[in-house]
Amino acid sequence: MQIQIAPSFLLKSPGQVYGSLYMFDDDGLQSLTMRIHTADSTFKADSFLFLTGDNSITRPFDWAIPSGIGVGAKITFYAKAVDFTNFATADSVTFTVQSSAGSLH
Amino acid sequence: MVHPQLPINSRFPRAASRLPFRALFWAGFLALFTACRENLSTPTVGVGPDSSGPKIVLAPGHDTVVDSVGVLLVLVAASDPSGVKTIDLKLLPAKAIYDPLNGLDTTISALYPIALATFKHGTFRYFATSQDILDHVTVTDTVTVTVR
Helix, strand or coil: CEEECCCCCCEEECEEEEEEEEEECCCCEEEEEEEEEECCCCCEEEEEEECCCCCEEEEEEEEEECCCCCCCCEEEEEEEEEECCCCEEEEEEEEEEEEECCCCC | CCCCCCCHHHHCHHHHHHHHHHHHHHHHHHHHHHHHCCCCCCCCCCCCCCCCCCEEEEECCCCEEECCCCEEEEEEEEEEEEEEEEEEEEEECCCCCCCCEEEEEEEEEEEEEEECHHHCCEEEEEEEEEEECCCCEEECCCEEEEEC
């Protein structure tokens, strides 16, 4: 499992967290779990999906970040893949908000 | 005194009865050993992380000759497993400038109309660029168009 982000990526609030997930497993990939949250969990979201059993998958992700998350706040994106023998592997990346507007509801 | 030959089972009854069990034991041991052996082989390689720009289909993709009537439609189609961020067509000389198209998707295609009257009895060139969401850029070969 590898999370790939563009070197030029800047996190804004409101904004987007987008990048690419690369997964590989000899036994076939069964499922993918993604989570994104601020350090204080005032914002959090998650997604779970079953995969098609391929050995190698590259897929984009694109999470909407709400307004009102202050500059300097940390947002962590976490992805975990499970293969058909129930072994799991995960990767995570933490961003810092670079610009912010509005308020978080 | 001559004793008649007895079958082996009669001469060594215990040893003979153990034979199948020994065979079973070793077969089981071998199966367990094979099953429990740690897999130290290098996993086969997948396609690997996305480290290249989008694939671009450009049409016409080779030097061509056209009449100076109407427009030449140039197709630019880009695809990338991580998602295409932009596609763009560059014209040389830059008598027309096209804004890059943005669309966060794994495939994007567009038809660019190039007015041919302005290039009558001359030539122009074009090429396409595309960038994926990981900032990998692909640039196509340059196509030269001769306008009659």
